[in-house]
Amino acid sequence: MDIRGYELGPIAADAAFTSDFAVAPEVSMSDLVDKQEIERRVMDDRTGMLMKYMPTRYDAVTGEVLTGGRYLFDTWANVEEYRRFTAEELEFEPGVKFWSRPFFLGVDRHIWRVAGAHNFTPLAEHAVDRFERFTFEGGNPRAMLEEVWPAVRDSARAEGLGAAWLLYQPEERQIAIHTVASRIADDDPVDSAEASIRAIATMPSLGNLLPAQLRARKVFDRSAMIISMWLPKSRVAGGIPTANPMTPPLPAWTVEPQLV
Template sequence: MSATVRGFKLGEINAAGAATAEFSLVGHPPLQQIANMQDMERRIMDARPGMYIKYFPCRYDAVTGDLKVGGGYLFDSRQNAEGYNHWATNEFEVDGPGEPPKKEKFWSRSIFKDVQRRTWDVIGACNFTFPDQHAVVRFQRWSYTDTAGDDNAIALLKQTYEIIRETARKRRGAGAVWVLIRPEDRLIGMVTTVSKVADGNDSTEAGNMSIAELERQPSLGAHLPPQLGAVEVYNRTSLMLTIWMPTSRLAGGVHQTTPNFPLLPAVTNLS
């Protein structure tokens, strides 16, 4: 672990709630602008109660060219994940377009489109390496059709979590795995991270190889209990633009990290 990243431990993460968001950015803004903008907002947002970490993925769509971004957050409780979502939806305001700029609620801002956001219960989450090494992230969702009730689905996932975790641990570059469930929508989520591939001297080549490496790994969904009738409905692998680290900040370490620099820009407004 970097000497300036503090507070994180290897092994099981004490998190019971999670939040995810996926959306596109309007107008193809430069990545440096996005890196700086999200860090200014991080200084307010990562102080919300119970936040452990946030992954900030980004990837350009191969067909439309849209910049696909989002977030994967862990919290100490589902209640705090819900509280964060409510606050960002209804209370937190940011500057919108115009001169002088008009205030917009965060999740209703005009630069965002096709927003999907959810809160989750955490079945299990584990760090295999320290988060400053988590450079690539894969987020997957499945719908499930278990008819025996929510408690049964949760119990089945808990029984399977150890197999999923240990399978993920053995893979090349393993960084972390989260297994999530949202019973009210009958959805299962998984977040998987790996380190970047260091082969070659070209950072663009290494970035493409890093995405390809995680995409090539067989889906951990193969270990979902067959009784759930799980059907994959979403699967995206992205490089991390930044990682918010409130756990490190509270322990006197760095507040955020940019694991794919120099391929992706580092934050420059550090004042």
């Protein structure tokens, strides 16, 4: 893979959008991949979107497919418009708004402000992610989070992570940390996937660095393979991003690399 135009270092993003949900059993993994390949051409060609990761895994207890999205945007206005578009306008089945589709189960979505975001390794090496959400006490945490961001960033780099984002949502009194890591190589793709997810999931949480006065309490923690990564054509020079940076353990997960 050859992805150029996204340099290492700080990411100039002011806002983020995240979603997490399960997929009803009647939608197979191959059906889900087919849908996202068609639908992302509309969903991801939006003003201000800088990048998107699509993490996916099976629930260890229920067997449900767990998926969602992690997006960065250049401005708050553009992430608000994306939230409006997907909730109020976007339909792939006539009369059914995108987030109201009956096969989306337990949808959890948020827009965030960005205290800091940084790429430590090339995007072509990003293969698994971890998303943690915390509630906090008090008012707007912007100043405290921007002050602690250098310590969070440096700790992420020291742990060998590929990227880290520190996000906050004052109105909901939530903080989020998104981290990305490389694939652990193994001749068996299933063993590789399991080892890669286990490694990022068991790392010490960067949430340990959040200011004590926020009384942060973790409410969500999920690690998964990144089966799709989408980058705007205008941001990519000399190469293409990968749609499946993690070698998938199921043939149905394999899709062609795409630009948006």
